[in-house]
Amino acid sequence: MPKSYYLPGDDSGKAELLELLASQLPMYAEQLGLTAEDTSEVQADAEAFRYTLAVLNQIQNSSKQWTAHKNILRDSDTGGPVPSFPPFMEVPAKIPAAIPKGIVPRLTRLVARIKSSRNYTEAIGQALGLVGSIKSIDPSSWKPELTATLEANHPQIAWPKGHADSLEIMVDRGDDKGFVPLTITTSPRYSDTSPVPAHTAVWHYKGIYRLKDEQVGQWSNVQSIAVGG
Missing domain, CATH: 2.60.40.10 (Immunoglobulins)
Known part of the structure; x- marks a missing residue:
């Protein structure tokens, strides 16, 4: 049966794949002909992308709370309890190092190099999350x-x-x-x-x-x- 593309379509899945590569790739780097710079780059990308998604999620949740609060203040009948302002979001204290744009293009180029290595095997691909699952329609x-x-x-x-x-x-x-x-x-x-x-x-x-x-x-x-x- 055909297999799906290894790269997830959603941001959360991409972040998980980057984190898996960041943790597992160092064990296979020498075998696959990769450098320390290659592994450091994917680790930095994984950290920066996860941080960005976390902050974005907080901003979106905060926006929903403030929008709901605004609608209550604007449209509700007068009287009754006075609504409290929503809390302000707290940005994670640790900010990762800035990285160049183009995480996904870098990732796909790296994966192409990995899969073209003569030492690459499907078992390595499975360990690195680079083998798509078998397609089935349920x-x-x-x-x-x-x-x-x-x-x-x-x-x-x-x-x-x-x-x-x-x-x-x-x-x-x-x-x-x-x-x-x-x-x-x-x-x-x-x-x-x-x-x-x-x-x-x-x-x-x-x-x-x-x-x-x-x-x-x-x-x-x-x-x-x-x-x-």
Whole structure:
């Protein structure tokens, strides 16, 4: 069976691969004809990239807290408890050394050198995380990741299609009806053109993949968005 590409598509996976190489590559460097500079470079890249992801995650979480706080201050009814300001984020104290841009191009060039070495084996590749897994399609594990944005005051629901035929979307408009069917769409971007209320309301969306006219996998996490007002 075919194997997947060794390099993960997401940032977290790339960071994990860099960290694995940073820890394991020194043991194979001489055998593979690599220099101390090669191993030091990948170690610096791994540390800098992980630090960047950690700080970015803190900033994004802080942004969500402050956005929610801003919305409460702006839109909530008067009276009641006075909301406290969210705490300020704390940047990790240890800042790694600055590195040149181009982590992934450096990584792929290094991997090409490793795999072209006459001493390279699949066992070494497995130890370094450079051998992709065997591809298999298991619809039972599929779970769509929805995003909800507002355009012309109407929610836009985006989703990655992958190997699915379509997406079934349900909506809860906060009208005590709970989640009800909205649509089955093959477009990776669906516009909910239902009339929006005059007052501010929060609509909630969830979706599940469909394959051969049947639901497969798991329901997505619920995505919520404010409309109207």
